[in-house]
Amino acid sequence: MNLKLRLNLIITLLLASVLLLAAVLMVHNARDDVRAEVQSTATLAMHLLDAEILHYTSDFGWMREAEGQNSNSIFRLHSLGNVRHLRIEFFDAQGRLRDSNIEAEHQLSSSWLIQAMDLLSPAMPEIRRKIFANGRMIGELVVTPDPSYEIQEVLGDILSLLMLVAIFFVAVNALVYWAVGRAMRPVDSVMTALNELEQGNLKARLPEFELPELTGISRKFNAMAETLEKSIHNNHKLTQQMIRLQEDERKNLARDLHDEIGQYLTAVHVDASAIINAKDIEGAKDSAQAISVVARQMMDIVHDMLQRLRPSGLDAFxxxxxxxxxxxxxxxxxxxxxxxxxxxxxxxxxxxxxxxxxxxxxxxxxxxxxxxxxxxxxxxxxxxxxxxxxxxxxxxxxxxxxxxxxxxxxxxxxxxxxxxxxxxxxxxxxxxxxxxxxxxxxxxxxxxxxxx
Incomplete structure (x- = not known):
C-alpha cells in the first residue's frame, strides 16, 4: 500500500471514529431533549385532561349524548391530532378502544434513531385515568408519551449534519490525496536518478526541490554521486597506474636479469671452461676464485631484487x-x-x-x-x-x-x-x-x- 492510500485510510479511520463518537453523543443529547420535551407536553396535557374529566364527572348530560353517539367521541380526542408528542386513547369498560387522537394510518414507522434511543433509555411510562360516572367505571383514559415526531425532527437535523460531515470527509480525503501526491512527485525523480546510477550513469543528479526536506536529500544525493564519480575515476586511474607499475617492475627485473645475471653467468661459464681446460693447478685456482667473486656479486643482486619484491627481514627478524x-x-x-x-x-x-x-x-x-x-x-x-x-x-x-x-x-x-x-x-x-x-x-x- 502506497503512502497516499495509507494516509487516506488513517484519515478515514480517524474521521469514522470521530463520527461514531459524535453520533453517540448526539443520540444521548437527543434522548434527554426529547424526554424533557415530551414530559413537558404530557404534564400540560394531563392538566387539561384532568380538568376535562372533572367537568364530565360533574355533569351527566354528556352520558346521554355519548350513548346516542355510541360512545365514540366522548372526549373528542380525534380533534387533538395536532398534539404530536402524546398518544391519547380512551378505552371503554370492556377494554375496547373508543377514541384516539392519532389515526392508525398516520402512525410513524420506527426508525434506527428511535430504536437506538429505546436501547439507551427506558420507555416513558404511560398515564392512566379511570373514568367513573354514577358510581361505575365507564372507561379508561390512557395517555402514552410518543416521542416519534420529536425524534424524527432530531433525525432530520442529524441527517443534515451527517451529510455535511460526509461532504467534509470526501473533501478532506481528496485534498490529502492531492497534496500528498504533489509532495511525493519528486520521488519519481529520485527513483529515476537511482536507476541511472545503478545502470552506470555517474552523471545523474537531482534538481533543487521546493520542499526543504527534499532539498536536503537532493544535495546529499548529488554530493554522494559526485563522490562516487570521483572515487570510481580515481580507482580507474589507480588501476592503470598499478598496471603500468607492474609492467615497469617486470621491465626492470628483465633488464636486471639480462644485464646483470646474464653477464655474470657468462663470466661463470668462461671461468668454468678455463678450469676444465686448465693445464696446471694455479690456473684452475684463479678461475675458481673468479667464479667465487662473481657468485657473491650475483647473490647481492638477487638479494636486492628479492628485497624489492618482498622484504626478507620482515619474516626473519x-x-x-x-x-x-x-x-x-x-x-x-x-x-x-x-x-x-x-x-x-x-x-x-x-x-x-x-x-x-x-x-x-x-x-x-x-x-x-x-x-x-x-x-x-x-x-x-x-x-x-x-x-x-x-x-x-x-x-x-x-x-x-x-x-x-x-x-x-x-x-x-x-x-x-x-x-x-x-x-x-x-x-x-x-x-x-x-x-x-x-x-x-x-x-x-x-x-x-x-x-x-
Missing amino acids: GLATAVTDLVNTWKQRNRKVQVNLDIPDNLDHVQDETMAVAVYRIVQECLTNITRHAHANQVDIRIYIVDAMLSIEVTDDGRGFNMTQLPSGFGLAGMRERVEGLGGRFSLESALAAGARIRVELPLQESSKETQ
Missing part, C-alpha cells in the same frame, strides 16, 4: 628490525639527511602479515618520495601504538608542495588505498617551503591487541 634496517640502508644512501627514528618495543607484536607489510611499505614509500621530491635536511619517523591503533608519522623539512596540486604519481594514491583498504585513516599536510607531514592510523587486529 620482525617488523621493528625490518623497518630499522630499511631506514639505516636509506641513511647510508642519503648521508646528508639527518633521520630520527622512534619505534616502540612492542612493534614486533603485530602478528598480522598484511598489517606488517603495510607499515613497512608506507615507510619505504615515504622515504622514496623524500629522496625524489623533498630535498630535505631532516626526517622524523615515529611509530607508536595507542588505544588499539597503530600510528605512523613521517615529517620532513623539505620544499613541500601546494595541497591544491597534489603530485599525480602512484606513491600517495597507493599509500591511501593501502591504508583505507585496512580500515585506517590517511592524512597529508604540506605547504610550499614548509615540508610535509604524513599521518597514518591503522586499527590493530584482535590477535595483535591480545599479544600486547
